Amino acid sequence: MSVSRKLTPSSFDVAVLAKELSAILVNTRLNSITNLSKTTYLLRFHASTTAIDQCQTKDQMLIDTYSKPSVIIEPGFYMHTTRFDWSKAIPPTAFSNRLRTEICNLICTGVSQFYFDRVIIMEFSRYNSEFKRYLIVELYGRGNLLLTDENYKVLAAQSKMAGQHLGGNYFSMHGDDRVTLVDIEKLCTLDHFKQIIARASKQKGQNACFRAALAKDFFLGGSASAIVLRAVNCKTSIKAKVVQEDEELMMKLWRVCEGVLKCLIEAAKSSFTSLLSRGYIYFYRDDELTIINTGEGDLDDTITTAIRVAEYHMFDIRSIYQEGTLYRADDIKEYESYNRTLDEYNSFLVTARAYQSRAQLIQKAKLTLAHAHDTTEDRMASLLSSAAQKRLLADCILWKAAEIDYLTKQMEFVFKTWHVTWNDIITWLNCGSANIPFLEAISSIDTIKKIVSFNISIFASDIHDMSYEDCTPFLALSKAGVTANQEIPDLEADYGTEDDPEQQTCSPRKDGEAKPISEPTEAIIISVDVPFKGSAGTNAHTIANTLFEAAKEAEQKCERTLGHSSAYFNKVEKKATAEIDSAIKETDAKLIALQHQRPPLWFEKFHWFFSTDGYLVLSGRDAQSNELLVKKFMSPHDIFVHSEAHGAACTIVKAPRLTTADTIQQNKILRWIPPEQTMLEAGAFTVIHSKMWAQKIGAQSYWVYADQVSKTAPPGMYIGTGSFVIRGKRNFIPQQPLELGVALLWRYDAANVKNPDSDVLLPWQLAYSDKNEAITCTIEEVGQVPDESNKLLVLNTQKQKSQITTAEQTIKDNNKDERKRLQKERQAKIRAQKQQAKIKRLISEGRLEEAESYKKRIAEQGDDDLQNSAEDAGDSYPLEFCCLCGTLGHNKSLCTTSSMGKDYKKLFDSRVSPLLATMWKSIATIPTFNHNSGDTAICTNDFPVEEDQSYPQEGAEKAGGEKNMTSLGVSAMLSTKRPVGDELPGLVVMLAPYSVVRHFFGIIRVVPGDITKGKAHRLVQKMLLDDKGLGLSRYEQLCIKQIPEHAVVLGIPGSMNVQSCRTKK
Structure with missing residues (x-):
């Protein structure tokens, strides 16, 4: 069968999407605008810190989803929030640069559907300011994206469309044919249904189809209209005249159409009273599709599921007709929000389109080879x-x-x-x-x-x-x-x-x-x-x-054909193989399975790795991160590692929970003796992230306890950012080779992930387990270390360069429109002065006729300017637009139709989005919502308050080790266990000293060399994917293709050479 998928939303879909986007984006700040393609945009928003801090839940996934939302827009097709990692981007277009200039760092103050059209309007402004900008997204036809000012004057547009021009008023160009959901509800009658069929029966071409008439006049869209026809086993291409002539068929269609309309209207109304609306994705059955075998082995379940995707709706099709439903229960997936429904659906489409393009190219090459064999055999026969x-x-x-x-x-x-x-x-x-x-x-x-x-x-x-x-x-x-x-x-x-x-x-x-x-x-x-x-x-x-x-002669010709056929077959086979390899290479980058954005682990902001003994080792990236690492994340029992090499990073080894059988007496302190192998690896890690890497020379490092590190400067000395004073004895670490290893770890959502070949927990799980295992430690006197005051060392690290913007420049950037207006006025004044000077010169030279002719031309130009000004004034729309209900005639402060209108002032005073407001202890009038997180349902009035696992502050913990300074649950999610079956863990790249990861799966060795580190990301991906000995599954290949560039490049200190430990290349 031919695969038909839903690509564009209907007016009902846009209505629900706009309500959800309003609940998520209002009172969030637009941080960035990225081009994923020339017509696809990714907008990243961020809620205020105050709004996040007052949330009752500590579920990081829930907070990141709604406090840092990302919106993906492709005009004409979709607009929704996304939880997937869109790592691929292109340089910004001129239109994107204009959007960045106009609306970046502004607050989203409203999102609404324009009446009941497939248009979403986003309002951006500043708090306590009249400055406004409107971003208009058209989701019909070819689609368009427009930017207007506070008077709805079009400032920029993605594409040039008929009837739209820069400088014109958008609402006057959009036309006056406007309907609302109430108007559509009134039209849901049998008489109107018959009128639609009667009008369509008189049309020609596509307009004469019953499906097109139903989709247009009832705003159902093509996919929902097809449901009506499939329910009564009619072809989607049936003409309206055929339906008009069959009274029994007409009544069957009306009964199903009425059911679909009721479901859509009910879903649209429910979105007005609740913040999130459910959505459903439907899939083709396995026996309905014939998947082309590309000869690359069995397909991954992710790709198979993506190929089977069919359509999405806001209602369950099974509730409309139960007899012979097109979809089984196993072919339907339900989601808690409509934005997530579209997000999942479009992620399936990305994978399905890439595989279909790949399969078609490979099938074409195979058919060429098969045709050559068949043609030769037929000729000989x-x-x-x-x-x-x-x-x-x-x-x-x-x-x-x-x-x-x-x-x-x-x-x-x-x-x-x-x-x-x-x-x-x-x-x-x-x-x-x-x-x-x-x-x-x-x-x-x-x-x-x-x-x-x-x-x-x-x-x-x-x-x-x-x-x-x-x-x-x-x-x-x-x-x-x-x-x-x-x-x-x-x-x-x-x-x-x-x-x-x-x-x-x-x-x-x-x-x-x-x-x-x-x-x-x-x-x-x-x-x-x-x-x-x-x-x-x-x-x-x-x-x-x-x-x-x-x-x-015919027999001799057959013999000659047989003699030449071998060479011909080899030539055609070689060409077909080259075409298949080329098709795989061209589509390899596009054949991906988008991964969900997972909250970054707290230590991923630093250089990090887990040692062979299972201890977490952290290292700063620059002076600022060194300062943060030591001040905020170093506890009293941790080990501080540094080197005398220039530019060396500050490194700490996180200590475990310390226990001892001896009673700690007064003036005694509990000391942890770190394992030798861990200290060798931490020392190597410190030297690697120094200037020694570029010089290809090793150096010694040393370690001290945390209480030997201080920001207190000796008399007459200043300690800057990233610099510290070390007092007391230093324990030196032997020089280690400058070798890094790139290892692949899998991040599982379940804790206590075990190695499949052993019942023993992995090393980094043991390091943070709650067991009171025996840790080698010693008891020293408190005054022992500070007495060695003669041993003092001041550490200086290189500061990160930052751009400084003056207040004057900031004011200028915020008043660009005013500067442009003043510039135009100055240019007009200078032009008028030049014209008067030319007239005086002509009169003085006695050229009176030329002077009079020049005056007439100036007057005509002035009349044209006045006429253009009058036209512009006529284009201005006297009515105000409400960004809450999406209608003209009033503003948001006077809106009475929107359910958010009464809480609008309260939300803006609190500067919180409606969805985050439901997580607060107050603001009870906001509509509630349910959110499913794993197996636990988190509701508005019953947020579990988790134990605060905040990171240690300087001086917050005293000696004795009463509290583990690192979140215990985080490390348990990382494992070397490769995904099997239905497991879909996320991929994490760990760069550690080579001695740590040399026995891991799929290791890439990195040493100082001549290749710029910017190429490391591409080389690592290529070496992992080309290594056939690894036996990568399709899911592992898809995850490796989506490794972010920064995950590899930022962890390599400079120019390098890479080597695969299996191929020795």
């Missing part, structure tokens, strides 16, 4: 068959040589004696002359080539005498293909014999299929062509020799 038939015909001619020669001589006798022409012979055949009996043996005559075809009878006795056992070849050779029913005339009989008129024709008989019988009961008629030169005919032996030569 045709040559062999032709040679066999010619030999058989030659044998028959030799066997019937006397009869053929006799007929030829009779023709020669007629030409010579009666002096007739070829046209006379044709006339005799058509008239059925009875005076010439041998004419009955003629089947046809070619007067151009001078060839006469004689019918010769072959009997069963002839076949046996010719040493043939089967008559099947003779039947195939027969012109008629069946045995002859008529009696062959006696050629020596009297000329006055009366002939059958059916035999007196020069046209050949029709072909038929011969039955393979070994003993024919009647004669088999074959046709023999005898060429004539003038009045002389060719004898039978000459004709037979000619056929034998032709058969021999």
